Amino acid sequence: MPTIPIIAPERLPALLAAMPKAELHIHIEGSLEPEMIFALARRNGVDLPYANVEALRRAYAFTDLQSFLDIYYAGASVLLKEQDFYDMASAYLARAAMDNVVHAEIFFDPQTHTARGVAIDTVIQGLHRACVDARAELGISASLILSFLRHLSEEDAFATLEQALPWMDKFIGVGLDSSELGHPPEKFARVFARCRELGLHVVAHAGEEGPPAYIWGALDVLKAERIDHGVQAVHDAALMRRLAEERIPLTVCPLSNLKLCVFPSLAAHNLPALLEAGLVATVNSDDPAYFGGYINANFIQTFAALPILTARHAWQLAHNSFEASFAPQAEKRAWGDRLQACFEHHASA
Numbered sequence: 113m114p115t116i117p118i119i120a121p122e123r124l125p126a127l128l129a130a131m132p133k134a135e136l137h138i139h140i141e142g143s144l145e146p147e148m149i150f151a152l153a154r155r156n157g158v159d160l161p162y163a164n165v166e167a168l169r170r171a172y173a174f175t176d177l178q179s180f181l182d183i184y185y186a187g188a189s190v191l192l193k194e195q196d197f198y199d200m201a202s203a204y205l206a207r208a209a210m211d212n213v214v215h216a217e218i219f220f221d222p223q224t225h226t227a228r229g230v231a232i233d234t235v236i237q238g239l240h241r242a243c244v245d246a247r248a249e250l251g252i253s254a255s256l257i258l259s260f261l262r263h264l265s266e267e268d269a270f271a272t273l274e275q276a277l278p279w280m281d282k283f284i285g286v287g288l289d290s291s292e293l294g295h296p297p298e299k300f301a302r303v304f305a306r307c308r309e310l311g312l313h314v315v316a317h318a319g320e321e322g323p324p325a326y327i328w329g330a331l332d333v334l335k336a337e338r339i340d341h342g343v344q345a346v347h348d349a350a351l352m353r354r355l356a357e358e359r360i361p362l363t364v365c366p367l368s369n370l371k372l373c374v375f376p377s378l379a380a381h382n383l384p385a386l387l388e389a390g391l392v393a394t395v396n397s398d399d400p401a402y403f404g405g406y407i408n409a410n411f412i413q414t415f416a417a418l419p420i421l422t423a424r425h426a427w428q429l430a431h432n433s434f435e436a437s438f439a440p441q442a443e444k445r446a447w448g449d450r451l452q453a454c455f456e457h458h459a460s461a
């Protein structure tokens with residue numbers, strides 16, 4: 113680690129907001145704000161079981177992952193046309209750029225849409241066009257990661273991969289999301305092996321609600337290069353050593369964990385323990401429209417709740433986000449230089 117300038121604690125929120133960062137755990141369907149859900153429902157003539165935006169927002173009182181997923185899939189039902197996917201991703205990328213996100217690796221859930229009769233071409237073309245335009249217009253780089261729904265069968269995942277093959281140049285990897293408990297990584301061993309043969313990057317949600325065994329499975333069976341969430345790793349010392357030694361990143365989402373009752377409070381979050389153990393932890397928003405904040409809100413609220421976290425940890429988390437990304441080394445180095453300049457500016461300003 114380079115010398116980190118001393119930053120006065122009262123300047124920490126401004127630094128957290130201003131520092132360049134990569135977002136590596138964002139479900140694009142989870143960036144769909146209630147206002148956009150209602151606008152798209154009107155545009156597409158879709159009936160929603162909520163009277164208005166306020167009634168929908170009031171339903172965002174989650175007790176666990178499944179209680180969230182039920183509403184998240186209902187919200188995604190308004191997405192029908194390529195322009196809908198474009199508008200959703202463009203809105204997220206504009207919002208992320210405001211938080212000084214320089215690079216985003218974005219999950220999308222094709223099965224949520226193909227099951228409703230929306231062609232995968234529609235989904236991928238809309239999302240990809242938004243990524244291309246955001247690079248030109250906002251200077252933010254963005255890539256897509258196709259995520260399989262783990263509550264569905266491996267056969268369904270294979271069918272989805274088959275449909276996505278003509279669009280292979282438009283996504284960089286595959287992930288695994290949705291209901292974790294009862295759906296261990298091993299269920300998807302064959303389809304992930306095929307994805308690796310195709311040269312795709314591999315990540316997986318594991319250890320959000322599920323046990324450390326699911327993280328071992330994601331590493332050993334799926335050969336995941338990153339673990340999404342992974343916060344349950346702290347219950348397994350051998351796993352913690354492995355994650356640190358192999359520099360397997362964890363994409364941690366504090367506000368998500370709070371809203372889905374993985375931790376009783378942000379003050380009880382184990383992010384400091386993960387960093388202390390030398391893990392390549394990162395901070396991300398997961399489903400910002402549902403969990404009450406985009407990436408900077410995650411940083412600022414987590415640091416406010418955990419005063420043990422200092423400017424040194426902020427630098428480490430931003431640096432980790434670049435290291436953990438699938439971006440080219442030259443881009444990682446350039447972002448690292450911008451990070452250093454940002455810290456020096458905040459020390460002297």
Ligand code: HPA
Pocket residue numbers: 139142177184289290291292317320368398399
């Ligand atoms: O946090 C999550 N976990 C699992 N599936 C998801 N789909 C959207 N967000 C999530």
Ligand SMILES: [Zn+2]
Pocket residue numbers: 137139289317340398
């Ligand atoms: Zn997630």
